[in-house]
Amino acid sequence: MTGRADITLSVNGQSYTRRVDPRLLLSDFLRHELGLTGTHVGCEHGVCGACTILLDGRSARSCLMLAVQAHGAEVETIEGQGTVAALGPIQQAFREHHALQCGFCTPGFVMTILDMLRHHDLGDDAAIREALSGNICRCTGYEHIVNAVRALVRERGKPA
The missing domain is CATH 3.10.20.30 (Beta-grasp domain)
Structure with a gap:
């Protein structure tokens, strides 16, 4: 054995x-x-x-x-979820809304957001903040991350 x-x-x-x-x-x-x-x-x-x-x-x-x-x-x-040459929708939203700094937490946020966009209603900021509450970022202060998710919900819909 x-x-x-x-x-x-x-x-x-x-x-x-x-x-x-x-x-x-x-x-x-x-x-x-x-x-x-x-x-x-x-x-x-x-x-x-x-x-x-x-x-x-x-x-x-x-x-x-x-x-x-x-x-x-x-x-x-x-x-x-994407490559440097062809970012996925969530990665692109993070880029456009300056939602990352050191980047250590970013992969976890991207995967969490992907799940949330696929399975949950993220119709307002309270729902977005609740969805993100299980991920910790020590650099951004979260506002830009919320902005990126808000843009995904509003402009792109569900990316998956």
């Missing part, structure tokens, strides 16, 4: 099969096994939101999940 587990999952539309330690966190699997370093690890307690990904279309904290729990799942990370 090797003490390892075989997992297969789809990440940003690409299927991966790996043998992993059953205790490996999903955030570490994405970063170290797949080289997808856009998923950041901040607090390692699920509080800051930097590690947010979408798991089967819903936001999840990858630092609180084991990779084996994602077996058979569809995972979306920031790498699947």
Whole structure:
């Protein structure tokens, strides 16, 4: 017995099969096994939101999940949302509204916002602020992030 587990999952539309330690966190699997370093690890307690990904279309904290729990799942990370040459709609809104500074929290915000735009009514600032309340940014003061989401809701509708 090797003490390892075989997992297969789809990440940003690409299927991966790996043998992993059953205790490996999903955030570490994405970063170290797949080289997808856009998923950041901040607090390692699920509080800051930097590690947010979408798991089967819903936001999840990858630092609180084991990779084996994602077996058979569809995972979306920031790498699947656009490129430097072709930003995704949320990334473009962040750029246009100056909604980032250091950028450490940005991937988690983008993934949270993607989930919120797909599944929730963000019709007013109170709803937007509530949707963003699970993500921490120490640089921006949030106003520009709210402005970016407001613009997405108003001008672009649901980007997904």
